[in-house]
Amino acid sequence: MRAIAIAALVLGMTAPLTARAQSADGTDRECLSLAAPRVLMERLRPETGLLPAGWRVMAVAAGDREARVDLVDAAGSPVALRVAAPRARPATSWSVVASPRSPQADDLARDLAKDLVGTAARGLAVACNDPSGHGAAGASSPVAAGGLGYAPRWVALGGSLVVIGLVAVAFLTAVMGLRKRRALPGRAP
């Protein structure tokens, strides 16, 4: 029992150490990958005027420094925009490439690249530097949480299994200790 408890503690302590927060060059990668889809979704809404009439955004996905926007044009044909995020902030040089190319798609790519330098860069800065942790989603902001980086899935699941094991051992230890029939010395009548 004691050995199990000690092993559980050691495992529980070491598991989350692999959580990562920043890339080697200091760019807050996870923050960028979290914030970029939000910014792109916002800027490609019909109200901004960037999106040609009849075009729709189907999905936005973002990696560490590159985002991909899947759209359909007015005729229903798919168009993809590859958005290369700048390596550091403040952002000054966004690259947006449309595929397949067409005059409308190229115009959209050019306009979006220009737009991202100004508006979106401010959006990224706000999203990535939420000092209170009470940002976009109110009192419980996952953006702020994500800004601290991510733990890989195996770390989260493994660490939680260790926690569950620790609690189970603790519960059994408590029950067995409380129910142990023993003579308690030093109790004066």
Added chain:
Amino acid sequence: MRGMDRRAPLSAPALVAIGVAALWLFRRAGGADVELWADTAMDEGLVRACLDRGQCPAGGMGSSVPPFLIGMTWSHLRATLEWLGLGLPGVQALFQVCEALMVVLVAATADRVAGRMAAIVAPALAVTLLLHADYHLAVVYNSRTLPFLGAVVAGLAVVASEGARVPALLAAGVAGVMTNLHPVCGLLLPSVVAVAAIRAQGRWPRTLAVATVFGVVTFLASPASWVRSLLGAVAGGVHPVAAIGEGVTIIEWAAGAATAGAALAAAMPARPGFDRRAALAVAALLVPQVATVLAARALGIAAGGKYLLDLLPAIALGLAVAIAVAARPAGRLLDGTPAGRVVPYLLAAGLAAWPVAPAEGDGIGRMRVREAEALVASLPPTLAADEAALALRLRGPEAADVLDWVHVRSPAIRATGPEAPGFQAIAIRVAADRVPDRLPDGWRVAARDARSAVVLGLVPTRLGSRPPEACGADGQTCTPVAVRVPAGPEGAVTVDGLPRRGEAAGTVTLRWRLDDAPEGTRTVVHLPSGPRACEGRIASTPPYTTLSRDGRDALLVAGEPGVRDEAIVLRYEIGSAGCPAGAWSGLPPFLVEAPPGDAAFASALLGETLGVPR
């Protein structure tokens, strides 16, 4: 044997009977369905991000004491339980088992500390406190873990007070885990250290080991959160949020009394049936956190019974021990006697028959996750798939919570309702027996069980095709708000231009522009009231409008073609009696806006009467 205590502990069958009865009690009180809360949806988003994308947040959420963040343990635990196949109903059942085990542990611990009378009183007190605390038995959230873990720590502390090392170290480890579930549990550090110091032999090495285990588990279970929290605290200080404004709760009163009672009991001379060191351990658990919470209350900063949930078992123990010590002559009738072997089963019978208070409102509480999913499945597919449109065109007292759930679960919910372009969806949850046998055209029951039903109406709208405008203090300078939909499952749909949920904001003025309608078209606008509504007032109306005296109802009649600037202006005072801060969802508040017949039906479902003629 003189000076020895050889009472038999509570038998295993008695503990099982207490546990089963407590499980039945908590199942009746909490039910099988999980309530839909914004926090539940947000947790679900984190679970999906973790399991589907492998992105499990390394830091937790903001706490009531910025810059301290809650650790990541809760979101990872939820993801793990989901990975193990326990969906929300499974987690709900697991929590109910834990709550029952909490009662069992409290009984066993109280029996050990002060005998059979305490073993009967303490579980009853624990149940009473839990049912009256700011603790939600139908919600899956981090605080649901605390009473059970608190009971484990209390049991271990009592065992450790005999001088055992492993229970003391395990108590420190569990307290460290709890600190990452809620930072207030960090106040258990002095408690577990004090418990380890109760026995003089080997005191210093043991206390050092306990403090080290606590610190290491606490930090390494969520390093990113703690680094950010501690650096933030050093750089900018600690800024607890303002007081919650509620009176002193029964939990706080009980905590104060339990602390005093346990301390006084621990000062009593030892005698058979009463373990003085164990009583000291209970007092040690209580003192630091209770003193801190009560001091915070006195200083007018964040306080309340919800910051004592982890101590509920210890509070029940402290009170029961004090009662057992004070009523010792009566207690002797139960210790080591046939009556003492029977009373645990009487306790179990009492727990099984424990009356459970009805839920809030008209007895149906909040919308359940199951109901929200059934509602979304009944929507037109194009509306259900467009969260920005849903933020404006799904209307009901709990529309914001439904939208949160749609955002994290939409791929898993298949909407199959009839398409109705240009229509809004009005969703109102009522007690099942309030649904009329015949519904108006366009209305149907989207979800129903024996207790409640969600009634859905697909109704024409003149306000749902474009976002409202948020106006400045003059009511003239207005800017369209924008619905912001996060790309991933994390986060919630928000509206730029409106205060966020939970943000103190004062007055909000919204101008809705009306869509054109054939001349003479009649539209009723009704601003609902109610415990979860942000009740507004109609500040300005277009021509040809009948306005009710209280400014909550208007009958609009479309004018002649060519009038393009028709608008209605609504004003909300966030933080007022009609719109408490907790009722502000961050989305445009719920209003009934429909042709007169539909508006009257919706208002009747809400239990309200229109203030304008139909």
